[in-house]
Amino acid sequence: MDLAKLAFLETFTLENNAVIMVAILLTYADTKPLEFRVTAPIKTTNFQKTLYGDVLMEHILVELISIPLISAINEEIDLVLVRDPLFLGANNKQGTRIIRIFNGEAERSRNSKNGEALNSIGANGSKVFVETTKKYETELPEIQKKLSLILDSRNLIEPFERLKIACEQVHLQKTGE
Numbered sequence: 001m002d003l004a005k006l007a008f009l010e011t012f013t014l015e016n017n018a019v020i021m022v023a024i025l026l027t028y029a030d031t032k033p034l035e036f037r038v039t040a041p042i043k044t045t046n047f048q049k050t051l052y053g054d055v056l057m058e059h060i061l062v063e064l065i066s067i068p069l070i071s072a073i074n075e076e077i078d079l080v081l082v083r084d085p086l087f088l089g090a091n092n093k094q095g096t097r098i099i100r101i102f103n104g105e106a107e108r109s110r111n112s113k114n115g116e117a118l119n120s121i122g123a124n125g126s127k128v129f130v131e132t133t134k135k136y137e138t139e140l141p142e143i144q145k146k147l148s149l150i151l152d153s154r155n156l157i158e159p160f161e162r163l164k165i166a167c168e169q170v171h172l173q174k175t176g177e
Helices: 046-072 085-092 134-151 158-175
Strands: 005-014 019-028 033-038 079-082 098-103 116-121 127-131
Touching (some): 079 085, 085 098
Parallel strands (some): 079 098
């Protein structure tokens, strides 16, 4: 497995968490951008909240957003990195590997038994962990090794910050501010 092209998938909330946007940034392994896509702002209705209950955000992030965004990328994606554990649900719905990457123990998801630590330390000096779903669990050791090599020279958390800023800029342009 080659990790020449990484995609970073991230959410951005607006209006006191009432509206979300999701963006995907496809990069080379050195995190230089190749392609960027962003959704229009999505606001859930009270009726949707009633019908979907606790699974509404997972439904929106997996079914309505991540799968279409990943499919819309023109280039071949080797690996999708996410911070929100809800995105991992897309692993069972499409063929591109989705791995959650996060700093430190505090960010482990409630569903995570044990995120696997990368052999390199993140840019801010903290340990970086990865986790995935059962579908790709057997591939995780190889993915860890390859991500550790990238992490030696690149901060793999930083592109998520770029995505948040890009979403904010897109939103401001659309609202004319």
